[in-house]
Amino acid sequence: MQKVKNKYLGQLKKLQPRGMQSTIMIAFSVISISIMLTLGIVLYVRFSALSRQEIIQTTEKMMEQTGETLEDYLVSMRQISDTVYYNVVKEGEFPDQEREIQSGMNLLYEANGDSLRSIAIYNSSGSLMAAEPVAQQKEDPDITHQDWFQQAMGELENMHFSTPHIQNLFDDGTMRYYWVISLSRAVELMENGESRLGVLLVDMDYSSISRMMNQINESNSGQYYYLCDSNGEIIYHPQQIQIRDGIVKENNAKAAKYKDGVYDETLGRENRKVIANTISYTGWKLVGVIPYSTFTEGMLNIRYFIAMLMLLMAMMLVVINRVVSVRISSPILKLNESVKAYEAGEKPEIYIGGSLEIRHLGHSIQSSYEQIDSLMKKIVLEQNERRKSELDALQSQINPHFLYNTLESITWMIEGERNDDAAFMISQLAKLFRISLSKGSTVITIRDELQHAQSYMNIQKVRYKNTFSVTFDVDPEICSYCTVKLILQPILENAINYGVSGMDDCGEIRVKGRQEGGRVILSVEDNGIGMSEEQVRLLLTDSNRVHKHGSGVGLVNVNNRIQLLFGKEYGLTVESEPDEGTTISICIPAVPYTEENRKILEQGYGFGGEEMIDRENRGNGDEEQS
Amino acid sequence: MKNNHKMFILIEGALAVLVLTLAGVMLSGNTSRNRDKVSVIVQDSDDNQWAAFKYGLQMAAADQEIEMFVVGTEGVMSVEEQESVIEQEIDNGADAVIVQPVPGTDAEAMLKRIENSVPVMLAGSTASLEKEASALPVTEADNYEMGKTLAEEVLKDYGGNLKGKKLGIVTQTSESEAAVNLRNGFESVTEDTGAVTVWAVEGSFGEEDEISLDTLPKVDLVIALDDNSLTAAGAGAAANNLHGAVVYGIGNSTEAVYYVDTGCVECLVVPDAFNVGYQSLTEVAESLRNYFHEAGDRTVSHTVLRRDDLFSKENQELLFTMSQ
Numbered sequence: 019m020q021k022v023k024n025k026y027l028g029q030l031k032k033l034q035p036r037g038m039q040s041t042i043m044i045a046f047s048v049i050s051i052s053i054m055l056t057l058g059i060v061l062y063v064r065f066s067a068l069s070r071q072e073i074i075q076t077t078e079k080m081m082e083q084t085g086e087t088l089e090d091y092l093v094s095m096r097q098i099s100d101t102v103y104y105n106v107v108k109e110g111e112f113p114d115q116e117r118e119i120q121s122g123m124n125l126l127y128e129a130n131g132d133s134l135r136s137i138a139i140y141n142s143s144g145s146l147m148a149a150e151p152v153a154q155q156k157e158d159p160d161i162t163h164q165d166w167f168q169q170a171m172g173e174l175e176n177m178h179f180s181t182p183h184i185q186n187l188f189d190d191g192t193m194r195y196y197w198v199i200s201l202s203r204a205v206e207l208m209e210n211g212e213s214r215l216g217v218l219l220v221d222m223d224y225s226s227i228s229r230m231m232n233q234i235n236e237s238n239s240g241q242y243y244y245l246c247d248s249n250g251e252i253i254y255h256p257q258q259i260q261i262r263d264g265i266v267k268e269n270n271a272k273a274a275k276y277k278d279g280v281y282d283e284t285l286g287r288e289n290r291k292v293i294a295n296t297i298s299y300t301g302w303k304l305v306g307v308i309p310y311s312t313f314t315e316g317m318l319n320i321r322y323f324i325a326m327l328m329l330l331m332a333m334m335l336v337v338i339n340r341v342v343s344v345r346i347s348s349p350i351l352k353l354n355e356s357v358k359a360y361e362a363g364e365k366p367e368i369y370i371g372g373s374l375e376i377r378h379l380g381h382s383i384q385s386s387y388e389q390i391d392s393l394m395k396k397i398v399l400e401q402n403e404r405r406k407s408e409l410d411a412l413q414s415q416i417n418p419h420f421l422y423n424t425l426e427s428i429t430w431m432i433e434g435e436r437n438d439d440a441a442f443m444i445s446q447l448a449k450l451f452r453i454s455l456s457k458g459s460t461v462i463t464i465r466d467e468l469q470h471a472q473s474y475m476n477i478q479k480v481r482y483k484n485t486f487s488v489t490f491d492v493d494p495e496i497c498s499y500c501t502v503k504l505i506l507q508p509i510l511e512n513a514i515n516y517g518v519s520g521m522d523d524c525g526e527i528r529v530k531g532r533q534e535g536g537r538v539i540l541s542v543e544d545n546g547i548g549m550s551e552e553q554v555r556l557l558l559t560d561s562n563r564v565h566k567h568g569s570g571v572g573l574v575n576v577n578n579r580i581q582l583l584f585g586k587e588y589g590l591t592v593e594s595e596p597d598e599g600t601t602i603s604i605c606i607p608a609v610p611y612t613e614e615n616r617k618i619l620e621q622g623y624g625f626g627g628e629e630m631i632d633r634e635n636r637g638n639g640d641e642e643q644s
Numbered sequence: 645m646k647n648n649h650k651m652f653i654l655i656e657g658a659l660a661v662l663v664l665t666l667a668g669v670m671l672s673g674n675t676s677r678n679r680d681k682v683s684v685i686v687q688d689s690d691d692n693q694w695a696a697f698k699y700g701l702q703m704a705a706a707d708q709e710i711e712m713f714v715v716g717t718e719g720v721m722s723v724e725e726q727e728s729v730i731e732q733e734i735d736n737g738a739d740a741v742i743v744q745p746v747p748g749t750d751a752e753a754m755l756k757r758i759e760n761s762v763p764v765m766l767a768g769s770t771a772s773l774e775k776e777a778s779a780l781p782v783t784e785a786d787n788y789e790m791g792k793t794l795a796e797e798v799l800k801d802y803g804g805n806l807k808g809k810k811l812g813i814v815t816q817t818s819e820s821e822a823a824v825n826l827r828n829g830f831e832s833v834t835e836d837t838g839a840v841t842v843w844a845v846e847g848s849f850g851e852e853d854e855i856s857l858d859t860l861p862k863v864d865l866v867i868a869l870d871d872n873s874l875t876a877a878g879a880g881a882a883a884n885n886l887h888g889a890v891v892y893g894i895g896n897s898t899e900a901v902y903y904v905d906t907g908c909v910e911c912l913v914v915p916d917a918f919n920v921g922y923q924s925l926t927e928v929a930e931s932l933r934n935y936f937h938e939a940g941d942r943t944v945s946h947t948v949l950r951r952d953d954l955f956s957k958e959n960q961e962l963l964f965t966m967s968q
Contacts, residue, residue: 040648157906184960184967193902195967238709259703259918262961322670329666333659340652 038350042343050335058328065320070313074280074291077241077306081295084234084243085304088297091133091226095201096177096299098126099220102137103205107218111208112147123150135185135198135221140167141207142215153188161187166200170217174204179300181251182224197224199253228254240312248301250274273305349376357383404582427481443480449473456503461583461619463611464531464538465497471506471529478514486518486525492540493532500609500619501538502583505576509542509590509602512573517546517600533608537588541603549594557592573602580606583619679711680932682925683733685726686744686767689717692897693871693917696965697767700921701742708929713738723750730758738762740928745771747819755780763931765924765939769822778821781939783924785915785946787822790894791829791869797911797948798865798892799837807838812863812889814873818846826869826894839865858885868893871900874912878903898966904949912949918965919944 106122109115123137127150138149144161161167164186169178180200198221207216227245231254234243244255250271252258260266269285269292276294283292293306349372356369368387370380424447431440453470456462468490475488510527518525528543549557558577577590584607594600609615684701686694698714705712715729726746733741740763745751752771755764756779769787770778799806811834815823823846842863857866857880866881866889868874874893878900880886891909893900896917903909923942931939947962954963 037648040651043648043652184955184963186955189906193899195898195901195963197964197967257703257707259699259961259965260707260922263919263922265922318673319670322666322673326663326666326670329659329663333656333663336652336655336659 037347039343039347042346043339046339046343047336050339051332054328054331054335058324062317062321062324065324066313066317069316069320070291073241073308073313073316074293077293077308078280078295080234081243081293081304081306084230085295085297087230088227088245088302088304089299091222091230092179092201092297092300094130095133095220095222098130098134098137099177099201099203099218101126102139102220103203103218107139107205107207111211113209116148119148120150120152123148127151133223133226135196135223136188136219138187138219138221139205139207140217140219141209142171142217147207147209147216149188151190153190156187156189159187166202166219167217170202170204170219171215174215177201177203177299179247179302181247182227182253185221187221196221198222199224199227231256239315241306241308243304243306244268244270245297246270246274246303246305248274248303253302270305274303276303276305349373353380353383360387400582403578423481424477427477431480439480443477446473446476450477454504459616459620460503460579461500461611461616462503463497464492464499464501464540467501467503467506467540468492468497468529468531470504471510474507475510475527478510482514482519485523486514486521486527488527488529491528491530496531496533496538496608498611499533499538499606500611500615501540501604501606502579505580505604506540506542508573508576509604512602513542513544513546513600516549517544519546521546536608538606538608539603540606541601543599543601545599548596548598548600549592550596554592554594558590576604580604679709680739680929681711681713681737682740682742682928682932683730683736683738684712684714684742684767684925685717685729685733686714687717687721687746688719689714691872692899692966693895695898695968696896696917696962697921699965699968700918700923701925702921703918704922704925704929708926710925710929710932712925721746723748723754726751727754727758734758734762740765740932742767742924742928744768745820747817747823749819752779763928763939765928767920767924769820771821773819773821773824775821775825778941781927781941783920783927783942783944784822785920785944787825788829788832790913790915790946791826791831792833793829793946793948794826794867794892794894794911794913795830795833797913798867799833801890801910805837806834809839809865810842810861810863811839812842812857812860812866813844813869814857814866814877814893815844815846815869816872818844823869830867830869856885858887862887863889865889866891866893868895871895871897874909875899875903878908881908882906896966898963901949901954901963901966904951905954907951910950913946914949914962915946916944916962 102123106119106126110119110122112119119139127134127137136149136151136153139147140161141147144167146155146161149155165183166178166180169180178201180202182197182199185196185198201220201222203218205216205218207214231243231245235256242256244258245253246255247253250273252261252268252270255261255268255270257266257268261268261270267285269283272283273292273294276292278294278296281292281294283290289310291308291310293308295304295306296302297304349369352369352371353376356367360368368380368384370377370384424443428440428443428447431437431443450470450473453462453466453473456466472488472490479486479488506529510529513527518527524545526543526545528541530539530541530543532539557573559574573590573592580589588605588607591603591605592600593603609619682705684698686697688694694714701712701714704710713733715733717729721729723746726743730741730743741758742765743755744767745755755766755771758764759780764780766778766780766782766784768784770782770784771780772778775782775787802809813827813830815827817823818827827844843860845857845860857877863886866877866886868877868891871894874891874895875897877886877891877893881889881891882903891903892911893909894913894915895901895909896914900909900912900914904912923944927939927942931937947959949959949962953959
């Protein structure tokens with residue numbers, strides 16, 4: 019299971035677009051094809067609705083025309099009936115004027131022979147009075163029981179159209195049977211001077227109607243038209259025998275009840291539109307049936323056309339999308355290539371081109387790289403300076419002049435039998451060197467730094483025969499903070515050499531230490547000759563100054579070392595007034611001395627001091643809480 | 645980059661193939677679909693008895709969207725003649741044939757040969773004398789049952805007693821399955837009723853050089869087992885040439901109905917020829933449309949017509965099909 023999952027997930031991952039160009043192209047293609055599909059569907063639905071409407075309207079028009087033709091035909095039949103009645107029958111009398119009546123009927127029959135089967139007049143008892151064309155009446159056609167006769171006699175005032183039936187009246191010797199629609203009406207006959215009731219029958223040839231209906235039923239699209247009477251009896255249907263045999267079904271009974279209009283109905287499983295049109299006077303219904311499949315069939319070409327259009331549009335869109343995606347992604351890809359080349363170690367020009375944003379990006383990357391380069395150079399420079407400073411500091415630890423002078427002083431003391439003084443000197447020298455070395459550490463506690471300064475001053479005081487005094491005024495709380503080693507000694511050396519060495523017993527050097535906020539301030543004050551402003555300015559900037567006296571480790575070195583370890587915001591400040599004295603302050607962050615902090619500071623992790631201070635503040639906070 | 649280009653070419657190629665396919669479909673859709681052609685071969689095709697049959701074929705052709713053609717034939721055909729007509733139709737592009745088999749022992753073998761190239765449907769009768777042994781599908785009325793119905797109608801008129809009644813049986817052929825089964829069916833009912841078959845003749849009647857029924861001995865009842873025989877008997881009765889014999893028979897032409905209408909024929913059993921035509925063509929259309937559809941036998945109904953109810957609503961519709 020897991021394997022299968024991994025396999026498919028793997029495949030999915032493979033499918034994910036890798037490049038920006040393909041992502042843009044896929045996104046564009048999906049969006050544009052979705053829009054196109056939606057558009058295509060909307061178009062199809064709209065076309066489909068229009069086409070349906072068109073088909074229905076065409077059908078309605080055709081039905082209207084056919085209805086009118088049918089009505090005209092039926093009106094002409096009624097006119098024939100009227101003419102026979104009012105112009106022929108009413109004008110004559112049986113049997114005297116039978117010949118005239120016959121000839122009148124003959125004229126009418128000849129004029130309308132195409133659509134007429136026969137014209138006949140029967141009296142109320144069903145006896146034939148006259149008929150055209152003249153034919154032998156069947157032996158016993160049982161006229162009075164035929165539907166058309168009964169209808170005419172039932173409602174005397176109306177004309178009656180029957181449903182199609184076999185004419186069962188005459189024997190014309192052809193041995194054929196005619197399918198007719200009978201138009202019958204009750205008439206008043208004059209027989210032997212008496213007015214009698216009779217029936218005038220006009221048999222219309224069914225083929226006239228079927229021909230009309232066949233004409234509109236010629237389409238193979240599935241739609242068809244049929245005719246039924248007001249009771250739903252089928253008069254014409256293209257499949258009327260199949261309906262009789264139950265092979266095909268029709269909703270004729272339902273359709274007969276429809277008023278004129280368009281209806282939706284279902285026959286079996288087929289949905290269809292049905293249009294009903296009433297033929298006036300007869301009450302017959304001309305029904306047009308449009309199965310839904312006809313609409314679909316009609317829409318097939320439009321469907322193909324829309325599909326073709328969409329495919330061609332898709333082809334075009336893919337091309338356009340590709341051009342657009344290449345246009346958009348090309349500058350980015352070029353930029354990416356140039357960045358990759360830079361990363362690989364080459365140093366090409368960063369690509370700057372394309373749109374405004376990409377150009378800006380290129381410029382930014384280029385300037386970033388330039389900044390990185392200059393920073394790297396700076397770091398290398400600083401590291402070099404640091405190494406140099408440390409080397410200088412190391413050299414100061416073993417300043418041969420200082421050692422020689424001190425050892426000479428000790429020798430004099432021993433020679434002058436000042437053994438206690440000599441022992442004191444040696445012990446101070448030992449302390450000095452112990453702290454100078456500090457097991458190779460650069461960072462030591464302020465306590466050790468002060469100790470180192472005291473040892474140094476003790477030795478110097480002996481050498482200068484106590485011509486100056488030294489006082490240490492240090493807040494004990496700061497003793498456990500970190501400091502760079504050997505930063506006080508060069509300042510004290512300067513204070514002795516340039517400040518108080520020339521004074522007679524009144525030279526004073528004060529070493530003070532305090533904490534201010536998150537900083538530790540160590541200061542060395544002397545009441546010596548002081549310096550001019552120019553000298554003060556050069557003191558911390560001119561590293562090439564030649565030292566007249568001392569270890570050769572200038573204040574510039576001290577300042578550099580402090581700033582390399584703690585950051586630029588720390589370091590030395592010099593305040594001096596000629597003939598007043600000089601105060602040199604060391605400002606360093608208050609970082610408690612722990613082995614961890616020492617390592618961090620020495621490795622330069624806390625370059626700039628920010629990380630260390632944050633951690634320390636937190637540490638202080640923790641300590642305060644505890 | 646290279647992959648993108650490949651994918652682009654691939655998509656464009658696939659879309660182009662789709663466009664071409666669709667264009668092909670559109671073009672093939674525009675050219676009108678070739679309709680299947682079915683030829684119908686019956687003897688004496690212009691005879692009135694085929695009117696309903698042909699109307700049924702026409703209706704089925706319209707429903708099934710098939711091109712149907714009734715081959716014009718005259719008179720009686722031999723097996724060879726029928727074979728040559730069928731082959732000619734196949735050469736002219738007929739996809740299937742509907743055949744009224746000519747009587748004869750070779751007919752079935754001939755039609756079996758034809759069936760190897762196009763589907764064959766028989767109409768009106770099987771080619772073999774026994775229906776069960778027929779190797780070809782047939783659409784017909786149940787002839788045996790029709791014969792029985794005819795006999796039952798005769799019995800009904802004589803109160804079930806035909807004792808001493810002389811029968812004359814007329815048929816166009818005795819070598820077709822239809823004729824054999826009709827007679828068997830008829831005789832299965834009348835054999836124990838005491839009726840005596842005085843004569844049984846076969847052939848074409850009524851025309852000058854053919855057999856004349858008035859030369860045959862006098863009988864009480866003339867039983868005509870096909871439409872031709874019935875119209876001949878009807879005509880004989882109309883001309884009073886049957887020595888007063890009452891005619892019963894099987895028929896499906898308006899002439900046959902006319903003789904019932906005029907009282908020359910007492911009772912007529914009418915096979916539903918419309919449905920013989922309609923169903924045979926529907927079955928053939930089915931087998932043409934569906935390669936795996938094997939055409940089967942179809943049986944149609946029959947109706948009894950008498951003068952009294954000749955113009956009832958149902959019978960009028962039967963007459964309608966015959967009058968087309």
